Every structure is written in C-alpha cells, then in structure tokens.
Amino acid sequence: MQRRSLLRYLSLTMFPIISLEARAQGNPPTLALHTTAKQGDVAAVRKLLAEGAGLEARDNTGATALLVATHANQIEAAKALIDAGANVNAKDQISDSPYLYAGARGHLEILKMTLAHGADLKSTNRYGGTALIPAAERGHVETVRTLIEAGVNVDHVNSLGWTALLEAIILSDGGERHQQIVRLLVNAGANVNLPDGAGVTPLQHVRERGISYQAIEAILTAAHAR
Structure with missing residues (x-):
C-alpha cells in the first residue's frame, strides 16, 4: 500500500x-x-x-x-x-x-x-504592473507616449504600491528623459497626488531628492500636486 x-x-x-x-x-x-x-x-x-x-x-x-x-x-x-x-x-x-x-x-x-x-493593455507582469510602469521607470520616452496613446491606464498601481508616475520619480535620476515622461503622464491625466503604499505623494518623493529633481517638481506643482 x-x-x-x-x-x-x-x-x-x-x-x-x-x-x-x-x-x-x-x-x-x-x-x-x-x-x-x-x-x-x-x-x-x-x-x-x-x-x-x-x-x-x-x-x-x-x-x-x-x-x-x-x-x-x-x-x-x-x-x-x-x-x-x-x-x-x-x-x-x-x-x-x-x-x-x-x-x-x-x-x-x-x-x-x-x-x-x-x-x-490590462495585462500585468510579475510585479503586478502594466507595460507602462517599467517603461516609465527605464526612461523609454517614445514607448511611454505610445502606450498612453494606446489607452493604457496611467494610474494603475503595481504590487509595490507604485504608479508609472511614482516609478519615473523614485527609480530615476530626475534627468531629461524622466522629465519628459513625467510631463507626458501629467498631460495624460495621471493623478499627481496618488500616493505610494506608505502614503507618500509624488511631490513629496521629489522634494526628498533635492536639486536634481527641480524640473520635475515644477511640472508637478504646475499640475497642483501636493
């Protein structure tokens, strides 16, 4: 047996x-x-x-x-x-x-x-993110533009509690490509006040990172970020 x-x-x-x-x-x-x-x-x-x-x-x-x-x-x-x-x-x-x-x-x-x-467009990767989120993180400007135009949800939140906007800030150096991506996301209607899982907003993350993020800070404040 x-x-x-x-x-x-x-x-x-x-x-x-x-x-x-x-x-x-x-x-x-x-x-x-x-x-x-x-x-x-x-x-x-x-x-x-x-x-x-x-x-x-x-x-x-x-x-x-x-x-x-x-x-x-x-x-x-x-x-x-x-x-x-x-x-x-x-x-x-x-x-x-x-x-x-x-x-x-x-x-x-x-x-x-x-x-x-x-x-x-709703398909997600192993981190629970849409294609837009890693594209924003890695600075792929034209990819982000293409995905936005295709209709992907710009405010999707992945398993880490981050949106494309948050990843374009948290996992970048604040440089030109990520400035363009933040502008694209904001212009597409991304919620600039949607916080991460710990309640920290995109603008708060930017201000923690200092002078190299001033251009992104200006984009966010112009969009009434808090």
Missing part, C-alpha cells in the same frame, strides 16, 4: 516536470523556430512555419518563439510570427509576454506590432 501511494505521489509530482521537458524538447522544426527567431532569420522562420513548427510551442522557460524574438529585438522575425498569428499576450514562466517585454525594454517597433494585433 505504501509503495502504491509512493508511486502515485511520484507520478503526480513528476508530471509537471515531464510536461515541461516535453514542451522544451518538442519536434525539431519547433525547436529550430525558437533558434531562428532569436537569430532574426526571417526566411528560416517562414520555412519552419510552413513545415509545421508549433507557433505557440514553449521552450523550457515557457517562452514562445515570438517572445524569444522580442527578447532579441528581432523586428522582422517578430513581424513574421505575428503575421502568422502568434499570440502577443502569451506569457512565460515569469509572466513576461511579447507585449509586456517590448514595452518594458523599449522595443518600440515590436510594441507597436503587438498593439496592432490585440495586446491586452
């Missing part, structure tokens, strides 16, 4: 591992699709798809070929995959999708393609 229970336990606990390995090993065309997508070999991508490579097959990180192409910012390979119907919202094991990753990394051309092919 104990042996039978042990075997049953092992079969249940090993199933996810076996399934993951099976997905990673796949068939040769499917494995090659991830490799050629990463390399940006568009002709090979199209040939493999025609031969039956799995468009939504996952590697051992849970990434699809489109996400692999997005990681490498391989624009034409990403286009070929999206044109073939690849899911721009398919997430890997750490909740990255082509849409979210392109936004976070400022891969603007791929981001625009995902937006044109059904990107879920």
Whole structure:
C-alpha cells in the first residue's frame, strides 16, 4: 500500500516536470523556430512555419518563439510570427509576454506590432504592473507616449504600491528623459497626488531628492500636486 501511494505521489509530482521537458524538447522544426527567431532569420522562420513548427510551442522557460524574438529585438522575425498569428499576450514562466517585454525594454517597433494585433493593455507582469510602469521607470520616452496613446491606464498601481508616475520619480535620476515622461503622464491625466503604499505623494518623493529633481517638481506643482 505504501509503495502504491509512493508511486502515485511520484507520478503526480513528476508530471509537471515531464510536461515541461516535453514542451522544451518538442519536434525539431519547433525547436529550430525558437533558434531562428532569436537569430532574426526571417526566411528560416517562414520555412519552419510552413513545415509545421508549433507557433505557440514553449521552450523550457515557457517562452514562445515570438517572445524569444522580442527578447532579441528581432523586428522582422517578430513581424513574421505575428503575421502568422502568434499570440502577443502569451506569457512565460515569469509572466513576461511579447507585449509586456517590448514595452518594458523599449522595443518600440515590436510594441507597436503587438498593439496592432490585440495586446491586452490590462495585462500585468510579475510585479503586478502594466507595460507602462517599467517603461516609465527605464526612461523609454517614445514607448511611454505610445502606450498612453494606446489607452493604457496611467494610474494603475503595481504590487509595490507604485504608479508609472511614482516609478519615473523614485527609480530615476530626475534627468531629461524622466522629465519628459513625467510631463507626458501629467498631460495624460495621471493623478499627481496618488500616493505610494506608505502614503507618500509624488511631490513629496521629489522634494526628498533635492536639486536634481527641480524640473520635475515644477511640472508637478504646475499640475497642483501636493
């Protein structure tokens, strides 16, 4: 009886591992699709798809070929995959999708393609943030502009209790790119008085950071921040 229970336990606990390995090993065309997508070999991508490579097959990180192409910012390979119907919202094991990753990394051309092919603006990453929040943090001005124009919620609060505006302040150096991003967010109607989880407002964060944030302070005060 104990042996039978042990075997049953092992079969249940090993199933996810076996399934993951099976997905990673796949068939040769499917494995090659991830490799050629990463390399940006568009002709090979199209040939493999025609031969039956799995468009939504996952590697051992849970990434699809489109996400692999997005990681490498391989624009034409990403286009070929999206044109073939690849899911721009398919997430890997750490909740990255082509849409979210392109936004976070400022891969603007791929981001625009995902937006044109059904990107879920409410989709969130492993920190509970939309694509806008890491884009604002990392100073990707045109990415922020594009996401705002697409209609993303500028006041979304992530798991840390931060909005895009707060991250553009807290995790920046107050420089020109982040000044532009703060201005874009304010002009888009971001709530300049929405505090973090500890009750500290954007303006209070700015004033804690001194002279290098004076330009951002001016933008916020002009928008009636407190």
